[in-house]
Amino acid sequence: MTSPSPSLPIDNPPPGFPVDIEHFRQGMRRLTGAVNLVTTAHDGRLHGLTATAVCSLSGQPPRLLACVNVVGKTFEYILQSRRMGINVLAYRHLELARRFANMTDIGPEKRFSDAEWVSPHSGAPVLADALAAFDCVVDEIFVTPSHGVIIGEIKHVCFGPEGEPLLYSNGSFTTVRSDA
DSSP states (O other): OOOOOOOOOTTSOOTTSOOOHHHHHHHHHTSOEEOEEEEEEETTEEEEEEESOEEEEEETTEEEEEEEETTSHHHHHHHHHOEEEEEEOBGGGHHHHHHHTTOSSSOGGGTTTTSOEEOSSSSOOEETTSSEEEEEEEEEEEEOSSEEEEEEEEEEEEOOOOOOBOEEETTEEEOOOTTO
16 A cells, blocks of 8 residues: 655645746755765866765766866866866865865865875876775766766776765765764
8 A cells, every 4th residue: 555645845836837946955955965076187287176966877887977067177177188086085084175165265276285195097186095086087078058967987996094974965064973
């Protein structure tokens, strides 16, 4: 036997109406995501940003995708270099995540300081102590009006020490306990 479907709140618009931007933002705040650093190197310069829009695409061949705002320098440099690092952050990387999200006064030129970075294959910087770091060569990029969907062919995977994952939920950084 199926249970009756719950009734929708009164403030939801009927199907077919445009989504109110504030409703969209409220809904997205409830979507908890893993925090990652998307990094690249081009012409001797390192660039990167904090992102939650990263996920696995396929295992055979190993690919992932990341969504990056097209107006930023990181997207421009990934487009030119065709190299990308995806760094899965632990809670111990909270300050680094804040730095790459422009939440500090450190400035983009110093984002990569105070951390150990390696370049195992493609030349993109990956964080040596990330929970996992994926070194990728860009396979395809689909450009939408605001973001590029970047498909990376994974060339190498690095593992740092285990730890609590860094998550973003309801407008703030958080984690989960591993014993839960």
